[in-house]
Structures are given as structure tokens and as C-alpha cells.
Amino acid sequence: MSTETPKRSRRLGLAAALTVGAVLVAGGITWISGAWGEDGALDSACDGTLAAGPLRELVGGAEVTADIRHGRGERWWQCRVSEVDDEEDGGIDLRVTVSDAGERAAPVEADRTDAPLGHGWTGGFSYDPDRAARDRGDAVASVLLACVGKPGKGLVAEVRARTDRLDFGRPEDRARLTAVMTGTATAYARQQGCRVAEGEPVRRVGVSVTAWDHKPFGSVSGSCAGIVDAPTAARWGVRTAVETAADPKLQEGCVLGGLRGAPLYTFTASYGPALDESLRDRLDSLTDRAGDHPDGRYALWSRCDDGVRRAAYDVYASAEGRATSPLALDHPALRAALRRFAERSARAHGCEGPSTEEVDDLG
Template sequence: MTEETTGPLDSSPRRGRKLVAGLTAGAALVAGALFWASGGWDSWRHDRALDSACDGDLAAGPLRELVAGAEVTAEIRRGRADSWWQCKVSGVDDEEDGRIDLRVTVSRAGDRALDIGAARTDAPLGHGWTGGFAFDPDRDADDRGDATATLLLDCGGRRTDGVVAQLTARTDRLDLGRPEDRARLTAVLTGTATAYARRTGCAVVEGEPVKRVGVSVTAWDYQPVGTVSGSCAGILDAATAARWGVRTAVETAPGPKPVEGCVLGGLRGAPLYEFTAAYGAGLSWSEEERLEDRTDDRKGDVPDGGYVLWAACPEGTKRAAYAVTVADRTDGPSELALDHPALRAALQRFADRSAKAHGCDAPSTEPVDDLG
């Protein structure tokens, strides 16, 4: 006689494991369907695509932080004969996420046609990088996501041209008046540029993660000359400043950049003496020729006070030019009033300190051959 029982169809451990496995598989299918329906699959696929974008060089992690979930596309553009390489990131839906247009362009530092548009008013990147960040805090609200940044990379001291990288940003998702947004944007530049450099055979010397980036200065950002601590520090002593009528200065924070500068001015910031240092690609071809022409007449006092010094630099930069310009002002110093010996000494101090920060030789009046 067979005994009948009631309860589960099979209470054996084996059948129970099968049932649990079946339920788990079913739950996974349901979860997968929900993941797909909610757009999770597209998001995951998009996220994975960023990791390999632009030959795998795009700094995907910092970019994700920057766009905060917005969907973007990335594409590569190249110049003729691979003279430059660009990773372009664009927003997929400008109406929903706002405009997103980020471009990192990398070029060979020795390209004579290269014009990086760097300015002495750019804020230095600091943290062991040679680069500048241009953002005007006085811009209209609609333009506060617009900025440019430039980076010079040396290839470990080998005889090479080094690398120049530029980033341009036009996006509605950033307020670059906020230091953290400037740091995130800089991380996209440094991460992408160094990845490209390593992939193409440059033993790049990297800096540290950039935690804070300053803002550009303008002619209105003058301060008492006695309080300078950045790019103007140490150029003039108090007695010379008083004799020259210098009362104010416009300076950036200290730190190596493609173009550095200091403006010494009168009581209300009116410029009197402008000092500029330009390194490698920061020295445009036309400006280089102009300064070389000025250097040809370098013996004795130069009537307009426009003195020039030169320095040989590491391979990524090759050479630098340092110049002082006297403002052409009717209420400023006249040609006859110029203190030529002190002016040359001031330029020498400015150039010496800047050259040391870039690892260049001591500046002198002797032009440096262009090795490119």
C-alpha cells in the first residue's frame, strides 16, 4: 500500500536547490529586464565606451565627474601628416543636458606653426605641471562654462620636441567660477595629454593631481607693489619702485606656465613696465622674430627700454625669451627719464627666477639657436 503525503511537491534538499536556482534565475531575468527598460544597459554601454574613447587616451574618470551623468560622444580628429591629434567630446542631447563641447588637442612642441594663444594673465596649474588656465571671473553668466587651458610636457629629457596640449571648453554644465570645476576640467587635460604622450613614446614627466586652479587676472586686479608675492615678487626694491613712480602691480600666482608676466603700474594701475617670459610653443613665430630683431641692437642703452634676454631650456621647451616693455604714456616715464641700468637689472631678476622654475639655463643677452 502506498502512503500519500501532503505539503511541498518535493521536500528533498536537491529539489529545493533546483527551486531556489530557478527562482534566482527568474529574478535575474526580471532584474535584467528592468535594467534594460530603465536605460541601464545604454548607460552601462555608454560608460564602457568612454573607457576606450579616443584611442583609449580620454581621461574617462574625470570626464564622468565633469558631465555628471550627461550622455556624450567622443571622436578623434587629426591634422595633416598627424601634425596634431584631437579628442572632441560633445553632448548627445543639448536641449536636455545643455551644451557640452570639450576638445583636447595635442601637438608636437617643435611645430613652428603652432600658436597656443597662452597669455601672461593665465593662472598657473601648479602641482608640478607647466601650464596655464584662462578663465575670466567677470564673464557673463552664459559664458561661465567657457575656458582654455594649456600644458607643456617634457619627454624625460630625451632629444625630442616634447608635447603641447590645449583644452577648450564650452559647456552649460559647468560654472568655472567654482574652483572644483576648474580642477575637474584640468584633470581631463592632464589625464588625456599624458595618456597620449605615453602611447606615442614620450616618457612624460607627470605632475601631481591638480586640486585647485586659480583664475586669470585682468588690468583691474592691481595691488600695492609692496604686497606682491607671485610673478612680480623680487623684481624691484622699494627705493627703485619709488624712483620709477611704481605704486601697483598686476601679477599671477607663482608657477611655471608657457607665458608668464608682471605689470608694474602707477597709482591706479596704469601700466608702466611690462615683463614677459615666453617658453617654447608659448613664443609665437612672429613674436620670436620681433624679439630677435630687437636683440640685434643689444649693446648699450636701448632708447625705448625694450630689453630682451634668452635662455636655453630642456628639450620640450628648447628656448625662452624674456622681455621688458615700457608703456608709451604721456603721463608716464619719458625716454629720457628711463633708468636703463636698473631696468636691465630688473629684467635679469625676473628672467633668472622664471628660468630656474622651468629648469632652463641662466638667461643672457646672447640669442639661443632654435634647435627645431
């Protein structure tokens, strides 16, 4: 992101009259500062796209201001909400960024450990419940919005929040932040002529999983379910798994582990913006390797009609905690497990069946 020179927002609060700030261009970023007053005037913020109702519920009675920013060449659009008096404890910094889902540099931070949004949305929420108390007001969520009737077109949105006023360990705060993101992003999409199929209101969203959240392999019911059968798991030494709910998001994953959760096999599905350049390059190289791969890493590809355009699925064997040599890997069963993982994920996203043939970059 380019270097920025902030324009000081006018003090406003929800009781001042509506004013429109000047436009400042610095480092290729345009800031349009808005100050608005009566409670209802908040609905006009960020060109009328800001999800004012969910925002009010999220920040309570805090006095806030909003800015619109554009990346160089209109590569991304951002609505930023800040607390007026950010010198006091409890300052609010909330940014909803929207960009073309096919953009190589789409600003989205997705991880296989994110909790899926569910409720008909393709997206995830990143919040680690084990973080320090001072960071409990920090969270990131993302969502993919496909343009109905426009194959290959879509937008991706991300919200980043940092505040001392909120605790995203609370389910209601996670749901409210998600509502700000989905409401603002879909309103912006409509302004851009992209009609999206909206999901249902997100009443509850989970938290990120970590290696400490492993469960017995026999109890899996989410992203790890159905990848390998019980005899294969026993032969591989799999006793535990780390998984999320099986709802679609930009990056999905499953980690099969040993008795105390030590990772043995990691499966990942990456869609559109989550398939960054470095990952594409690593997985591209796998297509040129014939036969069994000593490191146990394999990849499959899928073509998608919505904004993600293409997806990649990979598996690799971790050396951590392994008692056997990588040469003892069950390569045919590993490839079959990856295909089952990829097929289920692709169906959930409405993508074509996975193949070893790399899908061209359609961006």
C-alpha cells in the same frame, strides 16, 4: 586649422553598445567617430586615452560622444567630446588637442595672465571671472609635457571647453577640466613613447588676472617678487603690480604700475609654443640694437633641455599714464630688473641662464 566637414555622430549615451564609426577625411582632417555605451566602455574612448573618470565628474549624467581628429601631416591630435543632443540647451563641446612642443604652429593659446596650474605641472588656466554670465562655461587651459630621457622632446596639450552646463567660476569645475586635460594628454603621450614626469592632482586652480587685480607693490609675492627693490620702485613711480603665482607656465608675466594700476613696465617670459613667430621676429630685432633703447624694450634668451627648447624674456615701458618722457627711463636698472625676472623664471623651468645672445631655432 583646415576647413572641416563634420561627420554626424551616432546617438549613443552611456547605455548603448560599443560601436566604431567610419573614418572620414575632409580638408586634411581625419575624424574617427566612436559611440560607446556601458559606463565602463567610456574608458575606451579616443583609443583609450580619454580621462574617463574626470570626464564623468565634469559632465555629470550628460550623454556624450567622442571623436578623434588628426591635423594634416599628423601635426596635431585631438580628442573631442560632444553632447549627443546638442540642439538642447547645455550642449557640451570639449576638445583636448596635443602636438609636438617644438612645432611652430602648435595650437596653444597661452597668456601671461593665465593662472598657473601648479602642483608640479607647467601650464596655465585661462578664465576671466569678470566675463558675462552666458560665457561662464567657456575656458581654456594648457600644459607642457616633457619626455623623460629625451632632451628637447616634449608635447604640449590644450583643452578648450564651451558649455552651458558648467560654471568655471567654480574651483571644482576648473580642477575637473584640468584633470581631463592632464589625464588625456599623459595617456596619449605614453602611447607615443613619451614618458612624462606627471605632476600631482590639481586640487585647486585660480583664475586669470586683469588690470583691475592690481595690488600694492609692497605686497607682491608671486611673479613680480624680487624684480626691483623698494628704492628703485619709488624712483620709477611704481606703486602697484599685477602678478600671478610664481609657478611655471608657458607664458609668465608681471606688470608694474602706478598709483591706480596704470601699467608702467611689463615683463613677459615666453616658452616654446608661446614664443610664436611674430613675437620671435619682434624680439630678434632687439638683438641688433646696441646701447639704450629709447622705447625701454629689451630681451633675453635661454636654452632649455625639455620640449620648449628655447625661451625669451622681454620688458617694455608703457607710455600710458607716464608723467615723464621715455628719455628719462632708467635703462641700466631696467635691464637689471629684466635679468632678475628672467633668471628666476629660467630656474623654475630648468633652463640655462638667460643671455642677450639669441638662441637658435632648434625646431
